[in-house]
Amino acid sequence: MKIALNNVGRRFNKEWIFRNLSAGFTSGNSYAVLGPNGSGKSTLLSVLTGSLAPSEGQIIFSDEKEIPVEDIYQYISLAAPYLELVETFTLKEIVNFHFKFKNFAVGVDAKSLISILGLEKSANKEIKYFSSGMKQRTKLALACCSDSPILFLDEPTSNLDVQGINWYRELIENFTKDRLTIIGSNQIQEYDFCNEHIQIADYK
Numbered sequence: 001m002k003i004a005l006n007n008v009g010r011r012f013n014k015e016w017i018f019r020n021l022s023a024g025f026t027s028g029n030s031y032a033v034l035g036p037n038g039s040g041k042s043t044l045l046s047v048l049t050g051s052l053a054p055s056e057g058q059i060i061f062s063d064e065k066e067i068p069v070e071d072i073y074q075y076i077s078l079a080a081p082y083l084e085l086v087e088t089f090t091l092k093e094i095v096n097f098h099f100k101f102k103n104f105a106v107g108v109d110a111k112s113l114i115s116i117l118g119l120e121k122s123a124n125k126e127i128k129y130f131s132s133g134m135k136q137r138t139k140l141a142l143a144c145c146s147d148s149p150i151l152f153l154d155e156p157t158s159n160l161d162v163q164g165i166n167w168y169r170e171l172i173e174n175f176t177k178d179r180l181t182i183i184g185s186n187q188i189q190e191y192d193f194c195n196e197h198i199q200i201a202d203y204k
């Protein structure tokens with residue numbers, strides 16, 4: 001899989017969030033999109049997931065041949081603070097719902113995913129009664145344990161405590177091999193495994 005950006009820029013009204021960004025993202029690598037609050041990390045991630053069109057420049061998705069932007073969602077898993085879980089579902093129901101649209105990563109099924117989460121006792125609890133950390137773990141596990149070749153994680157450790165951060169790092173170790181992984185972050189423990197860094201400030 002490859003995502004190629006060619007002189008990409010995005011603006012909202014008259015404000016350019018980033019400009020002249022040319023970069024290639026390929027399978028087997030992990031990339032960190034870095035910058036302070038409000039710098040444009042989520043905006044760039046939205047462009048990279050195909051959900052936001054660039055204001056200028058070109059984005060090309062390919063896997064041997066070009067993939068139209070309207071099809072790219074099939075190749076992507078995403079966990080982000082602005083993506084909400086369905087609150088009235090139980091954990092079991094949300095896992096079953098999610099995997100009606102995606103396939104499980106190799107070696108994972110609904111039962112083992114709940115065990116990876118460490119939430120066996122909450123399997124029949126509605127998401128609305130989950131703590132913010134439990135919700136965040138659930139979002140990360142759903143994204144990481146899907147078999148999609150591209151994985152986007154925006155602010156992956158928000159709401160996680162030290163134990164949760166260690167759990168996240170183990171998840172990354174087990175589920176990012178051979179994938180194209182892109183992390184939006186400003187916290188080193190979220191992205192220190194990434195082999196390439198993109199500083200939004202370099203494209204202002």
Ligand SMILES: Nc1ncnc2c1ncn2[C@@H]1O[C@H](COP(=O)(O)OP(=O)(O)OP(=O)(O)O)[C@@H](O)[C@H]1O
Nearest residue numbers: 012013017035036037038039040041042043044186
């Ligand atoms: N739909 C929108 N319309 C207008 N401005 C927007 C829109 N979305 C984002 N922005 C602006 O773009 C800039 C970058 O926002 P973005 O959410 O990408 O930053 P971020 O680096 O992800 O921030 P944070 O670390 O706080 O999540 C901000 O100034 C924000 O107000």
